[in-house]
Amino acid sequence: EALNERLSHLKDIQVSFEFFPPSSESMEQTLWQSIERLQPLKPRFVSVTYGANSGVRDRTHKVIEKIHTETDLVAAPHLTLVDASDEELRALARQYWQQGVRHIVALRGDLPEGQGRPNRFASDLVSLLKQEHDFEISVAAYPEVHPEARNAQADLINLKRKVDAGANRAITQFFFDIEAYLRFRDRCAAANIDVEIVPGILPVTNYRQLLKFSEFAKVHVPNWLHHMFDGLDEDPATRKLVGANVAIEMAKVLAKEGVKEFHFYTLNRAELSYAICHALGVRPTP
Ligand code: FAD
Numbered sequence: 001e002a003l004n005e006r007l008s009h010l011k012d013i014q015v016s017f018e019f020f021p022p023s024s025e026s027m028e029q030t031l032w033q034s035i036e037r038l039q040p041l042k043p044r045f046v047s048v049t050y051g052a053n054s055g056v057r058d059r060t061h062k063v064i065e066k067i068h069t070e071t072d073l074v075a076a077p078h079l080t081l082v083d084a085s086d087e088e089l090r091a092l093a094r095q096y097w098q099q100g101v102r103h104i105v106a107l108r109g110d111l112p113e114g115q116g117r118p119n120r121f122a123s124d125l126v127s128l129l130k131q132e133h134d135f136e137i138s139v140a141a142y143p144e145v146h147p148e149a150r151n152a153q154a155d156l157i158n159l160k161r162k163v164d165a166g167a168n169r170a171i172t173q174f175f176f177d178i179e180a181y182l183r184f185r186d187r188c189a190a191a192n193i194d195v196e197i198v199p200g201i202l203p204v205t206n207y208r209q210l211l212k213f214s215e216f217a218k219v220h221v222p223n224w225l226h227h228m229f230d231g232l233d234e235d236p237a238t239r240k241l242v243g244a245n246v247a248i249e250m251a252k253v254l255a256k257e258g259v260k261e262f263h264f265y266t267l268n269r270a271e272l273s274y275a276i277c278h279a280l281g282v283r284p285t286p
Helices: 002-007 025-041 054-070 086-099 122-132 152-164 178-190 207-217 223-229 236-256 271-279
Strands: 014-019 045-048 075-080 103-107 136-141 169-174 196-201 261-265
Touching: 002 236, 014 025, 025 271, 045 054, 054 075, 054 086, 075 086, 075 122, 086 122, 103 122, 122 136, 122 152, 136 152, 152 169, 152 178, 169 178, 169 207, 169 261, 178 196, 178 236, 196 236, 223 236, 236 271, 261 271
Parallel strands: 014 045, 014 261, 045 075, 075 103, 103 136, 136 169, 169 196, 196 261
Antiparallel strands: none
8 A cells, every 4th residue: 555655656757867978989888878778768858967177078069969969858968167258158058059959057067176266156157048048957956055155054045046047947966865855945945946956866886986976075975875885895786786776765755755856867877767767657658
């Protein structure tokens, strides 16, 4: 009965997938296999991250272009404002619009080491993009607070600024503390942030790497997660099964809490994201 009851929450769920530009031929193959595998799930959009040095930027454009011409997916490039002048950003925005891009994930980007306090923020990029064209815009949100924020309230007000500047959706940093996400969603609602706060789901297969990511991003790794992966450092096959179980459980709890949109940090791998989607009732449609 409890399992049947859970099924009723799995209606009309929508998903998006995030990829990064590949840096070798074999990674390129993996990426395209993953896109092919995930495409029949009809994601709302797929996004491609953007690095802070110029070589990586070109790679983002190339992947976006190829998704655009070879699939019927909506391709959304990430765009960051660190390292680029307003003029460069405007030119890029116009170029994207001309190519048919209508959705951008707008970010500040991580600061190059040694750079002092910034004076431009993602909200400025949202305004700039909206001045150029009526893009659909997704922005970042941090249920456990962005590491540089003065405090949680200042960070929330920053998200509100991004939404007031025209952002249509917030995608969260990955998290494992579901309560923290739910509290954050409530605080957004109380602050009249009236866009979806889409949870960013990171399917874990490499726990060691996750610990590094989490430390950098100041994301709390709960004891239960540690317990799940403890002793599996040399056992990737079991790690994968455990990782799938963790992510599916999390996604189902979120669905029960009314979440209808999920964003997956695929790390260019389809397998776990596909399995989680399946469990959420997101299936291939002819
Ligand atoms: P902002 O919203 O500008 O916030 C940055 C910090 O400044 C916050 O602490 C905020 O509270 C503070 N702040 C904002 N306005 C003010 C103000 N007026 N005065 C004082 N403080 C202020 N990085 C990449 O390089 N490439 C990517 O493709 C990429 N994709 C991402 C996708 C998602 C879904 C997420 C969650 C993050 C992504 N990032 C990416 C990482 C992101 O660039 C970093 O987290 C970056 O440090 C902050 O970006 P932001 O857009 O959240 O910045």
